[in-house]
Amino acid sequence: MTQNAVEKTSVTLLGLGAMGHALARAWLAAGHPLTVWNRTPDRAAELAREGARVAGSAAEAVAANSLVVVCLLDDASVDEVLGGADLTGRDLVNLTTSTPAQARARAEWARERGARYLDGGIMAVPPMIGVPESGGYVFYSGSQELFEQHRQTLDVPARSVHVGEDAGHAALHDVALLSAMYGMFAGAAHAFALIRKEDIDPASLAPLLADWLVAMASSVHQTADQLRGGDYTKGVVSGLAMQVAGTPTFLSTAEEQGVSPELLSPYFELMRRRLAEGGGEEGLTGVVDLLVR
Known part of the structure; x- marks a missing residue:
């Protein structure tokens, strides 16, 4: 009934x-x-x-x-x-x-x-x-x-x-999801700031940005699988060493565009710390462990 x-x-x-x-x-x-x-x-x-x-x-x-x-x-x-x-x-x-x-x-x-x-x-x-x-x-x-x-x-x-x-x-679930949301908003804010002084319509970037974020969102499943199994190299395509090597380009571009790197720098620093601990063949999952006190 x-x-x-x-x-x-x-x-x-x-x-x-x-x-x-x-x-x-x-x-x-x-x-x-x-x-x-x-x-x-x-x-x-x-x-x-x-x-x-x-x-x-x-x-x-x-x-x-x-x-x-x-x-x-x-x-x-x-x-x-x-x-x-x-x-x-x-x-x-x-x-x-x-x-x-x-x-x-x-x-x-x-x-x-x-x-x-x-x-x-x-x-x-x-x-x-x-x-x-x-x-x-x-x-x-x-x-x-x-x-x-x-x-x-x-x-x-x-x-x-x-x-x-x-x-x-x-x-806990509520705050976890909302924390991820604000991280996404932070990345989007940095992306829009990079083009702010250029002859680029933000409306033309928006659909590209939305599609890219949707495509990258599926990576959370790999992160969860690695955290559950303990193997942070499983399924990795872009290793941490390669990604850290590319971060200066992001910071230099921000400087050239007159944009503060404050939304990206903390995350890049965590990536560098994990690499220093020997996680070069991992993806980005090891950053999670650095955050847990």
Whole structure:
């Protein structure tokens, strides 16, 4: 029997910022009874017109339903908002951005207050919520049993992906992926800076750059395979020694173009350090070990 054939799960949502508002609208559109609370009540007015029940306090909102979803500014905000609420018997799903250590501590905090806990990391921006074809999804970690119990409800705003019983793993996956994203943005920024003073339309470089990044992205599978197996030379085509030998060209080009090398230099330095340790026949996987303290 599907959830459509039975009464939809009632949800309490605390926090109506841009993401919280998008989550609320998705659950309302899918027919889930929704109780909302926000520190600034005005943000709930539109949702009330769409059928949401607006609670007068966070404690009242928590008392309304067994499934309580939190989407606040930061971990400290969770303390402030839930400090006076009775969490006994509640299933707390925390979608507030946090670190892995904060998520683990929050799981224990919830357990001590009589609640079951799932931590979440949202891999989407608000316009992607409630739009399955957008590709957005949410990492969840904590009890597999609890996740499966609420999976259909959690799937409504965005596809849900359980990444482990350790409550910190959703936050860890979230930050890992976003860290890679910012590394990509850094490389793209350097590429655009190189042509900034030239008679080259950035719009003409963009598709070339996008295609190249997509083609290079598949290398993460080789990196993972090498990390798992321990052989950093497996499948290597361009050895570290050859790549390090080519780095002066990148730095000289940046100097000629009047571009700071600060986005590339730290990575090149790690490559040189790994080469000095004797990794000339490896690819770039050894850099990972240099970063782990």
